[in-house]
Amino acid sequence: MDAFPQLMAGFVAALTPGNVAMCFLGVLLGQVVGVLPGIGPSAAIALLLPITFGLDPTAALILFAGIYYGSQYGGTLTSVLISVPGESSTVMTSIDGYQMALQGRAGAALGIAAIGSFIAGTLGTVGLMLIAPPLAKMALAFGPPEYFSLVVLGLVALAAVGSSVLKGLVAGVAGLALGTMGIDPQVGTARFDFGQVWLLDGIEFIVLTVALFGLGEVLSGCADAAARPVAKVKDVLPTREDWQRSKWPIARGSVIGFVIGVLPATGATIASFVAYIVEKKLARDPSRFGKGAIEGVAGPEASNNAAASGALVPMLSLGVPGSGTTAVILGALIMFGVRPGPEMFTTNASLVWALIASMLIGNLILLIMNLPLAGLFARLLAVPYSWLYPPIIALCIAGVYSQANSIEDCWLLVGFGLVGWMMRRYDWPMAPMVLGLVLSPLFETAMRQSLTLSLGDPTIFVARPLSAGLLACAALALLVPLASLAWQRRPRAVR
Amino acid sequence: MTRRVSLGDLGLAAGFAAMGLVWLAGARDMPMWERETPGPGWLPFAFGVLLVVLSAAAGLQALRRADAPTEAPGALRKPLLVLAATLAAVLGLEVVGFVAAIFLMLLVLYALAERKPLLGSLLAAAGVSAALHLIFVTWLGVPLPAGPFGG
Numbered sequence: 001m002d003a004f005p006q007l008m009a010g011f012v013a014a015l016t017p018g019n020v021a022m023c024f025l026g027v028l029l030g031q032v033v034g035v036l037p038g039i040g041p042s043a044a045i046a047l048l049l050p051i052t053f054g055l056d057p058t059a060a061l062i063l064f065a066g067i068y069y070g071s072q073y074g075g076t077l078t079s080v081l082i083s084v085p086g087e088s089s090t091v092m093t094s095i096d097g098y099q100m101a102l103q104g105r106a107g108a109a110l111g112i113a114a115i116g117s118f119i120a121g122t123l124g125t126v127g128l129m130l131i132a133p134p135l136a137k138m139a140l141a142f143g144p145p146e147y148f149s150l151v152v153l154g155l156v157a158l159a160a161v162g163s164s165v166l167k168g169l170v171a172g173v174a175g176l177a178l179g180t181m182g183i184d185p186q187v188g189t190a191r192f193d194f195g196q197v198w199l200l201d202g203i204e205f206i207v208l209t210v211a212l213f214g215l216g217e218v219l220s221g222c223a224d225a226a227a228r229p230v231a232k233v234k235d236v237l238p239t240r241e242d243w244q245r246s247k248w249p250i251a252r253g254s255v256i257g258f259v260i261g262v263l264p265a266t267g268a269t270i271a272s273f274v275a276y277i278v279e280k281k282l283a284r285d286p287s288r289f290g291k292g293a294i295e296g297v298a299g300p301e302a303s304n305n306a307a308a309s310g311a312l313v314p315m316l317s318l319g320v321p322g323s324g325t326t327a328v329i330l331g332a333l334i335m336f337g338v339r340p341g342p343e344m345f346t347t348n349a350s351l352v353w354a355l356i357a358s359m360l361i362g363n364l365i366l367l368i369m370n371l372p373l374a375g376l377f378a379r380l381l382a383v384p385y386s387w388l389y390p391p392i393i394a395l396c397i398a399g400v401y402s403q404a405n406s407i408e409d410c411w412l413l414v415g416f417g418l419v420g421w422m423m424r425r426y427d428w429p430m431a432p433m434v435l436g437l438v439l440s441p442l443f444e445t446a447m448r449q450s451l452t453l454s455l456g457d458p459t460i461f462v463a464r465p466l467s468a469g470l471l472a473c474a475a476l477a478l479l480v481p482l483a484s485l486a487w488q489r490r491p492r493a494v495r
Numbered sequence: 496m497t498r499r500v501s502l503g504d505l506g507l508a509a510g511f512a513a514m515g516l517v518w519l520a521g522a523r524d525m526p527m528w529e530r531e532t533p534g535p536g537w538l539p540f541a542f543g544v545l546l547v548v549l550s551a552a553a554g555l556q557a558l559r560r561a562d563a564p565t566e567a568p569g570a571l572r573k574p575l576l577v578l579a580a581t582l583a584a585v586l587g588l589e590v591v592g593f594v595a596a597i598f599l600m601l602l603v604l605y606a607l608a609e610r611k612p613l614l615g616s617l618l619a620a621a622g623v624s625a626a627l628h629l630i631f632v633t634w635l636g637v638p639l640p641a642g643p644f645g646g
Binding site (some may be wrong): 045050052054164167169170177180186187189191215219220222386387390395397400405407410413417421422426428444447448451452454455456 | 506508514515517518525526529530532533535542543545549556564573574577580581582584585588597600605611619620623624626627635
């Protein structure tokens with residue numbers, strides 16, 4: 001096994017002062033955006049993109065990944081202290097975590113969440129280290145048909161996990177369609193430029209991402225911008241009994257979270273939900289759940305952090321994101337000239353291993369930051385959102401303008417910001433739209449190359465076993481939620 | 496109990512369907528198939544068809560469900576005010592320059608939309624616009640629009 005020497009090389013790269021600083025900055029920012037309402041990790045990464053243009057890709061990736069897994073820690077604070085999950089993946093934590101806070105045990109809930117997250121994050125990173133390279137090696141056999149099917153799987157899976165499969169699919173296809181704007185990559189025909197020279201370059205990923213996740217989120221959240229009362233944090237170190245109750249939920253949550261995180265597009269939210277249900281089922285006294293059971297905090301918290309590491313497996317090894325935020329990181333990598341996918345472990349091995357090493361370092365920083373400083377971060381919750389969102393809009397405008405010095409991009413920001421607000425307000429998922437835009441060129445090139453190979457015969461996509469398998473997985477990802485919906489509705493139809 | 500159709504869902508479905516129609520119309524002017532390979536118009540055409548069909552289905556779903564919650568009166572006022580302030584700032588970028596446009600937008604948002612005290616609003620607006628100028632223009636060397644005041 002050659003993972004160990006590569007990990008050591010990764011540590012050498014990650015432990016340079018600049019990269020340690022990026023790791024610290026990333027997890028700190030992640031923690032802060034996890035705590036602050038109205039701005040998630042996707043928006044934070046999107047807003048930082050223009051500022052990181054000149055950075056080395058390794059440093060940028062360490063920063064973005066730090067924001068991603070750091071936000072999982074931050075989201076816990078809001079769930080426990082004010083019963084408002086900062087991230088959707090901490091919804092389950094709020095059930096028992098907030099009850100613990102009401103009983104004066106907010107510190108214990110945050111302490112066990114931090115320790116559980118550290119253990120799960122570390123185990124998840126080890127899992128990433130062991131699984132991603134062989135998966136990437138296998139995927140090196142991919143040709144254009146397999147890439148086409150992989151993009152179909154990624155988009156369908158991401159669309160299928162939202163509140164409505166149909167809305168997710170519409171958003172995904174809209175993103176793919178937006179990706180066809182500009183000069184056609186194969187024959188150079190101008191498409192959908194509407195007579196505007198500036199549209200010949202197409203729509204930039206950063207413009208759409210900042211508009212949807214930045215401005216759209218602000219417009220959606222500004223109507224409810226008041227501060228909420230915050231519970232006090234003390235005694236963050238768990239007692240012996242807390243630890244006895246939590247150690248197995250943390251272990252189980254780590255495994256459940258990682259496995260679910262690896263599956264395309266399932267992500268941390270579903271992982272934390274499953275972990276909570278498992279703990280409740282296994283508990284000797286399930287009636288304690290919902291009334292401040294520490295297992296109800298430990299399991300889901302471990303699970304959502306392990307899932308964050310797991311979601312990086314398909315992104316790094318296949319180039320298919322496992323969640324909305326990894327979709328944004330994927331787009332950022334492409335912007336930096338790094339093509340995520342099977343070749344990444346050979347052509348950019350030092351970058352990948354530096355990232356993995358930095359995740360181990362970042363989890364340790366987060367543990368240190370969260371045990372003694374939980375009370376300090378809790379004070380951020382007292383800052384009303386009404387003071388925060390105007391600077392976020394200003395940053396959106398500056399960031400979008402600066403990426404191409406283009407006023408037209410700022411018009412697009414306002415237009416797509418309005419679309420993002422509507423989508424958020426009416427529960428239309430935005431991540432498939434961003435992913436569609438990012439993957440559209442790969443999708444089109446792979447499809448056209450495949451059909452050239454097969455002399456126009458579309459059966460090439462099902463004739464090759466790997467491609468057929470990926471398409472079958474996409475069909476399953478689409479049919480399982482639809483079948484479960486039909487099953488849920490069945491009794492009503494009988495009546 | 497009256498059943499309410501979500502106008503937002505219908506509007507979004509109609510918007511995406513309209514986008515699909517634009518893609519369908521645009522794709523018809525491009526070569527669809529060149530020898531054995533799809534031409535530049537084929538995939539946009541396929542996306543257009545998919546968008547129209549899926550959006551129509553989403554619209555029908557919204558009509559059939561009709562379980563939209565009642566909107567609180569005035570719920571849209573603040574987001575629309577924020578959107579208008581953002582639009583005005585973008586309009587003003589090349590007229591008065593980045594710093595002045597952003598300063599005015601922040602002042603409007605703090606003082607009018609959020610009804611913060613005037614002094615606090617002035618200080619916050621000035622601080623944020625100066626910080627952004629420092630980060631983007633001074634540190635990153637981005638030529639943000641200067642305007643007549645040179646800022």
